Each structure stands twice: as structure tokens, then as C-alpha cells.
Amino acid sequence: MNEINNNSPIGVFDSGVGGLTALKELFRLLPDENTIYLGDTARVPYGIRSPETVTRYSFENVRFLASKGIKLLVVACNTASSVSLEAIRKSVSVPVIGVIEPGASEAVKSTRNKKIGVIGTEATIRSSAYKKAIEAIDGSAQVFGFSCPLFVPLVEEGWIEGEIAMMIAEKYLRKVKEKGVDTLVLGCTHYPLLKKVIAEVMGSDIRLIDSAVEATKRTAGTLKKDGIERRVKERPSREFYVTDSPERFIMVGERFLQQKIERIEKIEL
Ligand code: DGL
Numbered sequence: 001m002n003e004i005n006n007n008s009p010i011g012v013f014d015s016g017v018g019g020l021t022a023l024k025e026l027f028r029l030l031p032d033e034n035t036i037y038l039g040d041t042a043r044v045p046y047g048i049r050s051p052e053t054v055t056r057y058s059f060e061n062v063r064f065l066a067s068k069g070i071k072l073l074v075v076a077c078n079t080a081s082s083v084s085l086e087a088i089r090k091s092v093s094v095p096v097i098g099v100i101e102p103g104a105s106e107a108v109k110s111t112r113n114k115k116i117g118v119i120g121t122e123a124t125i126r127s128s129a130y131k132k133a134i135e136a137i138d139g140s141a142q143v144f145g146f147s148c149p150l151f152v153p154l155v156e157e158g159w160i161e162g163e164i165a166m167m168i169a170e171k172y173l174r175k176v177k178e179k180g181v182d183t184l185v186l187g188c189t190h191y192p193l194l195k196k197v198i199a200e201v202m203g204s205d206i207r208l209i210d211s212a213v214e215a216t217k218r219t220a221g222t223l224k225k226d227g228i229e230r231r232v233k234e235r236p237s238r239e240f241y242v243t244d245s246p247e248r249f250i251m252v253g254e255r256f257l258q259q260k261i262e263r264i265e266k267i268e269l
Contacts, residue, residue, distance in 0.1 A: 004071050004094070006228050009034035009237070010219065011070035013061040016044035017249055018152070018189030019076030020256040022099070022212035026074070027238075027257075029216050030223070034236045036068050039253075040269070042243035045152060047121025047188070051083040054123060058084040059091060060269040064241070066092055071228050074219055075099065078187050078211065079121050082129035095222050102218045103185050103211030104133035110207045111183040114141045117176040120187030122147040130187055144179040148172040148191075155190040156252060161197060169194065169201045177202065185209045193256070240264040 012023055016039045023037050038061050046054050058080045065073060073096045075081045075088060081098035089096045107116045118130040131143040150168050159165050176184060184206055186192055192210045199208060223229045242249045246264045253261050
């Protein structure tokens with residue numbers, strides 16, 4: 001096992017390519033940090049699986065990243081954060097940042113009428129993780145959760161704008177609008193890519209919360225608080241690992257990240 005120090009990488013995992021929305025945010029806010037991203041592309045999607053299966057997959061991802069000597073772990077996947085975060089925290093000795101609590105806390109700050117919508121995968125919504133996290137901060141908030149299963153394949157296909165994206169968004173979000181929410185949490189890695197369409201359907205008065213952005217701020221805060229920021233100014237290393245062939249990951253991933261993916265390897269977990 002590598003020795004952990006300030007120069008050690010931040011580990012990020014997701015069920016696939018979606019967590020790159022969080023990684024992109026991390027590159028923006030913490031450009032000097034070394035990172036290792038693991039996308040479990042062979043077993044994506046997690047959002048339709050049982051909590052037991054998601055937790056088993058998460059443990060395998062964490063074991064791999066821990067073996068690389070990471071100094072902090074970001075669980076970019078909303079589904080894994082929803083169902084496995086506590087178990088993951090108990091299994092590693094480094095700080096673990098999930099996306100649920102940071103997103104929930106920003107939603108509570110944002111809402112005026114205390115009606116908050118949450119959209120995510122079936123597993124995330126079924127777990128009520130966002131609802132519980134929001135209610136733990138403000139017991140008087142009303143939370144309305146809806147799953148939007150077609151959003152993930154839509155984004156994977158690159159159909160993030162246009163007629164089809166608009167039609168699907170209108171169909172899913174009608175129910176959310178009817179609840180009169182003034183804040184909507186984008187509780188899935190892929191949804192920030194549909195922000196434009198979602199904003200258009202929801203209307204300009206509705207505040208959209210990107211959990212990945214909030215989790216990245218939390219990451220920056222934790223590095224600082226624990227005194228484990230990287231202090232070296234040389235170009236950071238940015239490694240990628242996937243569990244299926246890298247070609248599709250590179251193609252979709254470079255679109256997500258809007259930059260080249262240079263160091264990538266396929267691994268067996
Ligand atoms: N990464 C997942 C999430 O944020 C979406 C894709 C999947 O279902 O695995 O919930």
C-alpha cells in the first residue's frame with residue numbers, strides 16, 4: 001500500500017461515465033490535486049439495482065481506490081451515495097465525501113417556500129436519502145422525489161438538447177412542477193448535463209441544485225480543514241480506470257469533461 005500524504009491522489013468513483021461531471025468540477029475548483037477516477041462501466045447502471053448489489057459493487061470500487069493510496073474518497077454516484085455511504089465510511093480510514101448531504105444542505109439554503117423537488121435514479125428515490133438528509137436539516141421542509149429513468153440513457157447518447165430531450169423532460173417534470181417546488185435537486189450524475197432543458201421546462205424561478213458542485217466545495221473544505229491539500233505546483237496526474245473497454249468511456253467522457261483523457265486502463269475488480 002502506498003504511504004498517504006498531501007501529494008496522494010483524491011479517489012473518485014461512479015458507476016460509469018456520469019461521475020465525470022463531478023470530476024470536472026473538481027478539476028476546476030482544485031486544479032493542483034492528483035486524481036484517480038474509477039468508472040465501473042462493466043456494471044453500469046447502478047440506479048436500477050438493489051441496495052445490497054450497489055453496496056457490494058461500491059466496496060469493490062473502494063477497495064481498488066484504497067489500494068492506490070488515496071487521501072480522500074469522493075462517491076460521485078448518487079445511487080451509491082444514497083445506499084452505501086455509511087458502510088463505505090466504516091470501511092476506510094480516509095475522509096469520504098458523498099453527494100447527498102452537500103446537495104441537501106444547499107437545497108435547504110435555497111428554498112423560500114420549503115418545497116423541494118428531488119430527481120434521481122429509481123434506487124436513489126426509493127432510498128429517500130435526499131428526503132431524510134433534507135428533513136434532518138429542516139424538519140418543516142416538504143420533499144417530493146421523482147425518478148427519471150430515461151435521463152441517463154438520453155445523456156449517454158448525447159441527446160442533451162432538442163425535441164426528444166424536451167419531450168421526455170416535460171413528461172417527467174410535469175409532476176414535479178405540480179407540487180409547487182421552488183428548488184430542484186439534480187440528484188444524479190448525468191442530470192447536470194440536461195440543465196438547460198430542465199431549466200427551460202421548470203421555468204426561470206426554480207433554482208436547480210447540482211449536488212456534484214456542492215460535494216466538490218465540501219471536498220475542498222475537508223482538504224483544507226485536515227491540512228491535506230497538495231502543495232506541489234507541478235502538473236497533477238489524472239488517472240482513469242474502467243471495468244469495461246475504454247473506447248466508449250473515452251468518447252462519452254471527453255464530451256462530459258470537455259478535455260482529453262490521456263491515462264486510462266481497464267481493470268478487473
Ligand atoms: N451514477 C448514477 C447516479 O448518479 C447514474 C447512473 C447509474 O444508474 O448507474 O445515480
